[in-house]
Amino acid sequence: MNTLSPTRTGTGASRAGALAGPDPRPGIFDELSKRELRRAMLSGIAIPGYQVPYGSREMPVARGWGSGGLQATLSLVCDEDQLKVIDQGEDAGVNASNLRRLITEHTGAGEETDTRAADIIQSRHRIPEQPLTDGQILVLQVPNAEPLFRIVQEMDEQRRMHAEADYAKMWVWLYEDIVHNGLITAAAGYPVLVEGRYVMTPSPIPRWDVPKMNDSDAITILSAGREKRLFAVPPHTRVVPLTFDDRPFEVEYTPGTACRLCGSDDTYLVEEPGENGAPGTWSCSDTDFCTRRRTGDAPADVAGQPVELARAALRRATREQEETS
Amino acid sequence: MSTHTPQSRPWALKVSGLGRIYGDPSPASLTGTGPEHGTAVSPSTGAVVAAWDVSFEVAPGEALGIIGESGSGKSTVMRCIAGDEAATTGGIALRSVADGTVNLCDLLPSARRRLRLKDIAAVYQDPAAGLNLDVTAGGNIADPLTAVGWRSYDGIRQRAAELLERVEVPLSRMDDLVRTFSGGMRQRVQIAKALANDPPVLLLDEPTTGLDASVAAGVLDLLRGLLEETGVAAVVVSHDFGVIDMLTRRVLVMKHGRVVESGLTDQLLEDPQHPYSQQLVAAARG
Known part of the structure; x- marks a missing residue:
């Protein structure tokens, strides 16, 4: 298909072909779109927690079923990479298995379930218990990219609030939660402040996993295909759950429980x-x-x-x- | 425009030559407008000269009234000072911002909005404009507090309770949604919210219009007490001489976008000079 060298730049179309690099595999995601995703991810890493828009493409999964994570992973993965995909912490879930098969078959990457051996981990709802290390990338699928969506509906106002770091209404929301319920009830997607600047949703991970994002050795990419936005947490970034000084952040925990299979009482x-x-x-x-x-x-x-x-x-x-x- | 401010008292808010034109802002729009022409609409350009050449100073602890009928430009002046809309020309300075050397009109909208946290607060005629009705009374007061960095839940509640007590809202209503409050009580919550960060300048736009007479009297009593206690510099906009008489010492009378008379409130009430002022006073005396 693409036989043009970068020196042969006759028409706009052929220039684009040259820019696109190697021949695409017959398949689901073209090289130029991957480049766009990579640029957006670099922007996201440069401005931790800031929502970067991208032109979300049609994927062979419905929007809302991991299309954002899929595009991010497809843009990052190389032939020699090992890929792990989990859904609720499980490698064998239907959605996880299908996404993993789809990606490995189209890229040549290897399937992996051991967190330690994976180069890229795509996940919905969990961050693995095994601490991630330098060089690993965690791709989280995000259903609602905007942490302010419950608080103000106008997108202009949401953008203004982020631009001016004006998060008073978010704090009022937390205050009201304590007034009405005695505690902050936000469970999955607990709002966090990234590097002291942007309020971000950490995707619907349980509170249990939120502290793992703070000062992580790995890169975290959060991608929402339906909302066409992604954001990122670079390694060793401060990620602090929003809470009042006199109301400590708490995680899910049922005293006296342990895993019936392995006996752990220190895991989710x-x-x-x-x-x-x-x-x-x-x-x-x-x-x-x-x-x-x-x-x-x-x-x-x-x-x-x-x-x-x-x-x-x-x-x-x-x-x-x-x-x- | 003379201001009658004794030289010894430093102003907290100074407005000079303020103008706001909707439409063509060129000088051509001014011709044929104003009280002597009986209109604020320019006959040549069709622009509305909502306010022109408005100047005054307000000292700490002092309240200045702006009175006029609907459409006279008094609310436009207030919205320009509050930063809710941009003035076409003129200067607005706050003592708390760079000791009054900065014209607020030159600030970026974001910087202008930040002033609303600590430097200047507004109370609107409609409580829904200043409050979120679907948030509790305490939560509405938490808004300006968290905006300036309060992060202690108990601290915020203590401060909110203190403010609600000051505006005489029963503490048992602190955790109720403002939507469930009566009009007078909503207005009291709005006043409490405006005072949350002890602003040096307070703008009151028809604070008691829309309340029935007995409730309005209670809110006026409260405001008079607060203005005396807090040492805040206040601008009170109203069409009602009763309100102006009760709250302010000095007053500007506006008509068709211009100031037609200014002076001490009691003198102006006793001896209005401009025919329009005479009309207003006569109307107030009923």
Whole structure:
């Protein structure tokens, strides 16, 4: 198809062909669009937390089903890369399996489930328990890119608020939450302040995973295909969940629970309901980590920060209970 | 325009030669407008000269009234000072901004908006313009507080309670949505919000219009007390001489976009010079 060398620049079309680089694989994403995504990602990395618009292309998945993450991953992945895709911490989920197969078949990258061996991790709803390392890229699929969407509806006003770092209405929203509910109820997609400047949604990861974004060794790319915007958190960036000084940030935690398979009580656990209304059982959300914990191939203490937050909250609650009784 | 400000008192707000024209801003628009022509609409260009050549100073602890009928330009003057709209010409200076050496009209819109946090506050006739009705009374006051960096939940609640107490809103209503409040109570919350960061300048645009007489009297009493206690420099815009008489010491009378008379409020009430002022006073006396 593309036999033009960069020196043969006759028409606009052929110049574009030369710019596009190697022949595209017959498939789903053209090289020029990938370049656009890479430029947007570089902009996002240069301005941590800032939402960069891009021309989201049609993908073989519906918008809202990971089309943004898919475009980011397709733009980043190389033949020699190992790719891990998870949905709710699970490599074997239907959506995760299909996305992983789709990408590897079109790029030549290898399929991977071990977080440690993956170069790119595309994820919906979770950040792996295994701490990410320098050189890895985490691609998060984002359904709602705008953290202010519940607070003001006008897009002009949202942009003005970001431009002027005018987040008073976000703080009022948190204040109202505590007034009405006694605590901040925002669960998935808890608003964070990135490098002291932009308020960002960390995508619908649980609160448990939010501290993992702070000062991470890896690059995080968050991409919303439906909303045609992406944003990024470069390595070693301050990511701070918004909360009042006298209302500490808390993570999900059910005291006394542990994974029924690997016994971990320091990982993010999900409940499986029992039969006929019997009490449920708990297991790790991150299947790769759970499997490796069982074979002794996972670090004994990794989740450090989230579980420490959970335990501190528990100690506070016990203390308050003692004080009131 | 003479201002009657004693030289010894430094102004907190100074407005000089303020003008706002909707439409062609060239001098041609001025000809044929003003009270002597009985219109604010330019016969040659069709532009509306909403306000022209308005100048005054307000000292800390002083309240200045601007009175006039609907369309006289008094609210336009207030909106220009508040930064809700851009003046066509003239100067606006606040003592709190670079000791009064900066013309606010030269600032970028973003810088202008920031002044609304600490340096200047406005209370509007319609509480919905200054409040979010779907947020609690405390939450509305939390807005300007968090905007200037308050990050303690208990601290914010304490300050909000203090302000609500000052404007005589029962603390039991602090966590109710403002939408559930009566008109008078909404206005009190709006006043509390405006005072949250102790601004040196307060603008009041028809603060009691739309309230029934007994409620209006209560809000006026409150405002008079607050103006005396806080030492804030206030500009009160109203079409009602009763309000101006109760709250202000000096007053400007506006008609068709121009100031037609100015002076001490009690003197002007006793002995209005301009025929229009005489009309207004007669109307107030009923």
